[in-house]
Amino acid sequence: MIDLSTSKVLQNSKLIVIKVGSVLVRGDALDQVNQTWMDALAQDVCALKDAGKKVVIVSSGGVALGRKALGIAADMPPADIPLAKKQASSAVGQYHLFNGYHHAFAKVGMHAAQVLLTMSETENRRMNLNAREALYTLLDNEIVPIINENDVVSTGEIRFGDNDRLSVRVAQMVLADAVVLLSTTDGLYTDNPDTNPEAVFIPVIENLGDEHVSMAGDAVPGLSTGGMKSKIEAAFSATKTGIHLVISNGKENHALQKLVSVYDKKSSLFVAHENSANARKMWIGAHMSPKGFVAIDDGAASALQKGKSLLPIGVREVSGDFRRGDVIEIRSLNGKKLAMGLSAYNANDARQIAGEQSSDIHRILGYIGRDELVHRNDMVVGD
Ligand code: GLU
Numbered sequence: 385m386i387d388l389s390t391s392k393v394l395q396n397s398k399l400i401v402i403k404v405g406s407v408l409v410r411g412d413a414l415d416q417v418n419q420t421w422m423d424a425l426a427q428d429v430c431a432l433k434d435a436g437k438k439v440v441i442v443s444s445g446g447v448a449l450g451r452k453a454l455g456i457a458a459d460m461p462p463a464d465i466p467l468a469k470k471q472a473s474s475a476v477g478q479y480h481l482f483n484g485y486h487h488a489f490a491k492v493g494m495h496a497a498q499v500l501l502t503m504s505e506t507e508n509r510r511m512n513l514n515a516r517e518a519l520y521t522l523l524d525n526e527i528v529p530i531i532n533e534n535d536v537v538s539t540g541e542i543r544f545g546d547n548d549r550l551s552v553r554v555a556q557m558v559l560a561d562a563v564v565l566l567s568t569t570d571g572l573y574t575d576n577p578d579t580n581p582e583a584v585f586i587p588v589i590e591n592l593g594d595e596h597v598s599m600a601g602d603a604v605p606g607l608s609t610g611g612m613k614s615k616i617e618a619a620f621s622a623t624k625t626g627i628h629l630v631i632s633n634g635k636e637n638h639a640l641q642k643l644v645s646v647y648d649k650k651s652s653l654f655v656a657h658e659n660s661a662n663a664r665k666m667w668i669g670a671h672m673s674p675k676g677f678v679a680i681d682d683g684a685a686s687a688l689q690k691g692k693s694l695l696p697i698g699v700r701e702v703s704g705d706f707r708r709g710d711v712i713e714i715r716s717l718n719g720k721k722l723a724m725g726l727s728a729y730n731a732n733d734a735r736q737i738a739g740e741q742s743s744d745i746h747r748i749l750g751y752i753g754r755d756e757l758v759h760r761n762d763m764v765v766g767d
Pocket of ligand 1: 406444
């Protein structure tokens with residue numbers, strides 16, 4: 385049974401993606417971060433870490449913090465800035481942005497890591513797998529990834545454009561439990577509260593539908609790129625892949641800590657669909673064209689049915705020419721399709737370690753790879 389409040393959902397989450405909007409990180413001067421706000425966020429993240437949780441931050445602010453160097457007026461809406469200028473501004477501002485996070489986390493004895501992603505990378509299986517492993521390694525070392533879109537190389541229709549979508553994509557990549565979008569918006573109202581005094585706030589949305597899209601409206605305030613529409617789209621994507629999404633106003637210091645611990649901190653919670661397969665499996669499902677297959681013995685087949693990973697020792701045959709991160713079919717010895725999954729090894733290496741103990745992988749291949757040929761998180765069992 386799921387308890388329907390933001391604080392309960394966040395308390396039950398092990399891995400949380402926090403998206404920070406440009407307005408929150410920028411200080412009074414055009415090229416300065418709001419260090420006090422960032423320091424408070426780092427303290428909140430540190431407290432979550434001490435409570436056994438992992439946090440990934442997706443932060444906007446690159447374009448906003450580079451405006452001064454590029455001579456872009458403070459009040460020019462992001463949509464009106466020419467793309468090349470926006471990219472250049474982001475290249476300047478990203479330094480200020482990460483520098484602010486670096487200092488904030490150093491004060492609480494933690495490291496922050498700068499990660500710049502593009503949309504095409506997150507859609508490419510191998511790159512997605514690489515990015516995920518790098519992010520997991522950072523998190524295992526209690527380092528906080530600070531992610532932004534790599535604005536300089538991502539252009540036109542292949543851009544995420546707004547970090548609402550990027551943060552959900554990241555959450556799907558790392559199998560996060562929840563995404564929190566911190567901006568200057570309280571959450572979802574039945575209508576625009578600035579123009580309609582009758583507008584009613586909606587704290588919990590269990591079944592997100594088209595009616596919520598029309599409530600969102602098009603208004604995009606100040607420095608922000610996304611606005612409510614892009615947040616609702618992000619909520620659709622998150623909830624259908626089993627990830628809760630929260631929208632809340634992050635302007636006050638320690639907004640994150642309040643969302644976790646104060647039951648009635650104002651926020652809209654979009655509840656994840658209960659029966660959705662996990663995010664990664666949905667993603668594999670959408671990219672189902674196997675580049676090869678492996679035939680596995682009966683022991684490995686029954687391990688798969690119990691939800692275990694596929695280890696090299698159970699593999700009898702490797703066929704096809706696939707690369708690490710490609711989808712492969714997993715078959716029984718008599719050719720029956722058992723599962724699909726992402727291979728952690730290319731076909732040649734898979735052939736060499738087939739039938740061998742995972743502890744021998746290093747000796748056989750000359751490098752330390754994963755123990756599993758296909759990890760259970762990367763596998764869809766059955767037809
Ligand atoms: N990558 C953009 C920046 O750093 C953020 C886009 C957004 O506002 O979501 O400014």
